[in-house]
Amino acid sequence: MHEPRDPEPGTQQRGAGVGPAGPASEADGAVGYRGVTACHAAGITYRQLDYWARTSLVVPSVRDASGSGTSRLYSFRDLVVLKVVKRLLDAGVSLQNIRKAIEALRSRGVADLAGITLISDGTTVYECRSPEEVVDLLQGGQGVFGIAIGGAFKEIEGSLSDLPAEPAGGLVEEPAADSVSDELAARRARRRAG
Secondary structure (H helix, E strand, O other): EEEOOOOOOOOOOOOOOOOOOOOOOHHHOOOEEEEEEEEHHHHOHHHHHHHHHHHHOOOOOOOOOOOOOOOOEHHHHHHHHHHHHHHHHHOOOOOHHHHHHHHHHHHHOOHHHHEEEEEOOOOEEEOOOOOHHHHHHHHHOOEEEEEEEEHHHHHHHHHHHOOEEEEOOOOOOOOOHHHHHHHHHHHHHHHHHH
16 A cells, blocks of 8 residues: 655655544454354455455454354454455455555554545555545545545444444354344344334
8 A cells, every 4th residue: 555645745644533443342352243244244245255364355353263163253443444345346446456455554453544544546545644635645646536444434333233243252153043043033123122
């Protein structure tokens, strides 16, 4: 990922904003989201999720699958990154350039991510941390589309409001088919009651 090109030499990078930190229980790493929940929240298929995990594009940070009977658990931050990858793909950015952009975002904390806007010309992905940088980049003619990561946070939070999370500690087996239907029945009952 590239920093925005300055229109004039010597222009300095502006400071990063601070945004939402995701659900409170997730912020301390106590909660994770299964693959099905991650797919629903990010708007991707399970096949995409599995491929991205196996190729280390987006690896679940709470727990990776460790054999038969275990499931991956994704953090809130992982879900935001999945959403960003999906948007970049939808905009026509190559998977190779997406990998570069995501690699640069991996070291960022949740609050740092919320203050970043990604701008791309379809080939290169630029990181902007302030409205001024976005304007500078657009005036330089590099940008074609942008993704405000803070907006992805809000979308993921909204998607997760009706989806299950689970404790991050200990091994959790995949639910049997009858427990899935019980969970779905319980969710429907809660919606009718609320």
